[in-house]
Amino acid sequence: MINKAIILLCWACACGHAETVKFRPGSDKEAAFMVRSGGQLSGGNRRFADVRSSWTYRFNFKRSKGAKIELEIGNQYAVSYSTNDWEYLPLLDAGVTGEETKPQTIETVDVEKLLGGRPGMLYLKFADCVPENGWGGMLSSIKISGTLSDEKPAEPERPTFAGNPIPLPKKTADVVDVFDCGREPKAIQMMLCSLQGIVAQTQPAICLSAHNFWFKELEKSGVKTEVQPSWAALLEKHKGAVKGYILCDSETWNMATTFAGIRQGLVVHEEIESEIKAFGLKKLNDVRGKDLRWFHTFLSTKAKGRFAINGIVNIKDDRLAMRDWAIANKFIYVHSGLQPNILEKFYQLVAVGACRYGWNDPVDDEFGDVNFAGERGLFTIPTDHTQNLTLISALADPKLFRAAPPPVPAVAKIKNKHIVTILVSDGDNLNLMLEGYRDTYFGSSRRGEIPLGWMVPSSSFDLCPTTYKWYCENATDNDVLLGALSGPGYVYPSKMRGVDAYAKLYDFYNRRAGLKYGVIMDLPDSQAEQKEVFSQFLNRNSYQEGLFFIDYSNYAKWKGDAYLIDGKPVVSLRYILWEGQMSPEEIKQKLAASPTDPSSPESYSVIMLHLWSYNPDEIVEAFSDLPENVELVRPDLFLNMIKEAL
Template sequence: MNRKHGWKRKNGSVFVALTLLAASLALPGVPRAEAAGLDWPSDQLLPSFSAPAATLDVMDVVTEYKYDAMGPDIRHETGRPDVNGWLAQTSIDAPNKYMVHGPYATDVAVGRHTAFFDLIIDNNTANNDVMVTLDVRDHDTGQVLATRDLRRQDWSYASDYERFQLDFVNPTAGHALEFRVFWHGASYIKVGSVGTESLDRGEEAALFTSLKGIVNREQPRIYSYDNPVKGEEGKYNWLNSLNLGHQDVADNWTLLTKYRNEIEGIVVYDDNVPDTLNLATTIASLEKGIVAPPSLVSKLTAAPYNLPILDDLRGDYANKLAVYQDLYDNYWPDLPHTVIVGLNPDLKGFLRDYASAVGTATVWLDPAVPAEKALLQDFFGDMPYGSGIYMGWWPAEQLGVETASEYGISTIASDFSSNLTVFGGTDRNVDVKPVPAKPQLDDKIYVSLILSDGDNLQYMEHRFKKIWDSANRGDIPLGWTVSPAMLDAMPGVLDYLYDTATVNDALIAGPSGVGYTYPNYWNNQTYLDEYTALSGDYMERAGLKVVTIWNTITGSTNPNVGESFAQNAPNLLGMTAQGGGNGNINVFDGTLPNQVLNANYCYSYDTLELEINNAIAGWDGTAPRFVSIQANPWDVDYQDFVDVVDHFSSNPDIVFVRPDNYFQLMREDLGLPIDPS
């Protein structure tokens, strides 16, 4: 297939008129050099960006407006809260009422939208009656903008959330919109969240996010705000916390004028084949261009922008597999192979700027589909076993991470990361705080509390800050999982955490070292040893003395894996294993204690209390007992931890300690050196 613009074929390879990436990024067999604002040493997993400009342009690229069904902005006429959603049940709750209505939002953009409703049904086969009616309503005028009946068999499956959509046009700015779920009383229904995505702003988000990637490749000068979720980091939180100068951009199109001389043209993707957006992202990065939806081509090619079309993908591909096969055959050979980006083409912004800046392949291939898995394995087979990185996320977590693990590739969850091209340019000097002195070892119950998901860079950027900013942080000992890869991707954020940490805050490594992987699935011991050594180096420089190892959510750690960490990450105090829930303790290679978590992914104060009680039951007081309890940050907040520690404070035999002190006490009890370093 011959490209319409900008490319030439020679000996089966793609030659790029602009040799930017050949000079600046890691091509196969070519050393990674400092150029074009990126510094990517051979021993560094991810590149460093230049120091951010003194004043960053802050652009608003919010496309999704999402509201928790149990949140403060949503109202209810029937039903009740139930763990992870708002529930209505037959014979219990009043029928023919609204389970959900609200949030009366006045900031939703005008134009084309797709409303969404995340719903669970407990039985999707009994009959095909109408279960709920969905609608979008302009509260100011009373006009229903769109409506849809959902029948039982409209659900593809039972007992898990499924998203249902409803297209509408928001005609008037500033009117209060509500997203409603009317329950007919015929079945168990749970609502998780409601909201809408702006289709018009989504197309602009693709354009401006790719612009941001090209601009920030030279020097970080643009910062994005794309996460309006209440209770998360907010628009200026990280900017102010990291002392980054900033100014709001009133109209994003002014950025295109401001940086026009840095852009060579546009690459047009095909709305009919959504995955062409990912190919367009890759091509535009190589051509120093930006991606463009068909709807904006006329505007972009006309004055005042006058951008030439570098490539037009419309009509070139029949399906997504053809898109990625062409990417593999004709572009991948000339791209860096150390990092690949996995990004759903429905996500127009977020991590797309990073993919544009770094200039590697952007794909969305599902290992559950045989043909897509085979092509994904072709990409993986060309990547360095043991140090290859898959940035972004998967269609399905476990199968994706398994597939990557079989090729010695780690996943760094980051698809909703918004500003890695800025954070990657912050100061790499991380002032690690030492582990405080442990308490005296006695015949007591020692409990370590851990907050999960810190390996997820988008969580670190968004949700984490809300919890870290709790006014009473420091009241109780807590382990906060983070990613060792923050040394490359977010060094300033990691340094900020140490700078603001209290004596009760312990940073520990999330799964499973420098990236999320299942080490049991690695079939080459030499490469596994290289990975554990690399993880040991990153963890030591990041000050992380404890690591969580995942081998699926229930799998234990194989002896060869534990021994590899013991030998190649000798400064670790201890490891936890995600699976099992029994709290069993063993020692790898005679040096490294490992404990299966007593509980993982606790989702409320009640489950924290329950799991601690289960783990301490039967203790006879004649020897120390060690209890490790993990909770997830999406349902548990800092106050839940404080409350559970307060609950057990009347029992002098229960001592809550940081995870690093916890393993020091365990090491002492096992007769191991308290400080292995």
């Protein structure tokens, strides 16, 4: 269905005459016009925008008089245009619904009309007018008539963050105030989250959930608590840390959250302004009616140097999640539903190498989400529900904190067996580690009956130290913690801008958390590229002793391929336990017919358990009874054994 596009461009030469230039998407010439890549390509001459995927070209016209663009286009297309890369207006639409598609046709764009006869930039964005069914817009060719310039707008200057961008744990206040805000109106909840964050700029001292498991674990280390009877009592006690309030409405929660960190002002919705005024607090800013372009301009000019450049938070909807964290650390807080052209501009306000906290951008899917940030130099810590992180990340005494994963067992000499290990997916999600992992998966009563590898972000050592310590202390001899996905955060290394700096952070957190083995997910173009990139993460000087590799395009694409980098093993998945793909019984049948020569890499298999398809109890039941020629071992032992076979 999908073919490569041939794009015909009229290229302006110095004397002003138009010259027709042909090129295919993915070529160097297309890259000169592509602002944000996307869509799907394959052999041929077409590019498709299916569901939420899109791509954008930028054309710089020296002259627009008489200029036009002819698009050979079809299917369910939607084309919009912009002259500033902020506001995009509808331009062309296939005008179809349901499964109906429009035959390929020629659509003509009047450039002179759009640019008002003046020179300037014209942006064309191609998308899907019926994203529900995936037929997508289809572009076969473009023909541009006009005088173009090859000059590009200057890219924003961005520093590369040197060192660790993740804030280190702070010491809690001697007494932590507890107030459960769950039943309060949304406006009060938002205001209290901002109070929590402002106070935590100095010292974490507020918990907004009386039933938080990790806070109760923190109490065991000697943190004293005091329950506050009302939100008003809590505010009265801590209003000395507040300089005033930021007035907002339901459209500007996020803008106010960013201002709250910069100015130490409460986030106050217009509905409760009179109540907050009664505490003697003054209005610092009124962001009602302000749009994102104003917000971005303010941050890049008047607020420059006042917000942190080592992180940014973007969360879906108007949730409470991560607001205290953003305010405490003076991070920009934006909605994850922003269009890519706008989200990109906010990403460019922070440093290359910064951490992006959040999930669910409007960019295709999981890969598009993570890769969009990675291409702009940010690694992702997936979390879109986490609250109270300012307190969860704190410790009664950070200097005394210690947490060590279980020791690695000695290499066993197992003969005439096919060696297998199982990895549990999705541990990169911080919120899952705080809740779902502990409750449902790591909390299984049958955990420990068989060896399993549990993925955790190595940055959890600092983001939720009490949590990380709990996992270490509650691990059985059959449980192994693995740094994933891609270490302190989630990123595809071969696609990431500034990957060399990230590789250093990867090693820093492996050492800090004591994780000698890890999991990296990537989408390399070739095995040669994979090895070149991984050599930055695993080498003779790195702390880690081995890696498991997952290819995003097909988790088991490399079918157990294994090799050494500086004497350390990298092993890809051979099987996936994923509903609708292979069942435990089908995998066991394949294992029963597998080789058992310990000197051959073919005698070793890595299985990944998809967390949302099977629970640990089902896997324990299935893999407690294995064929006689199969031995299930811990992931760390597995890597040490296959190392001797490579």
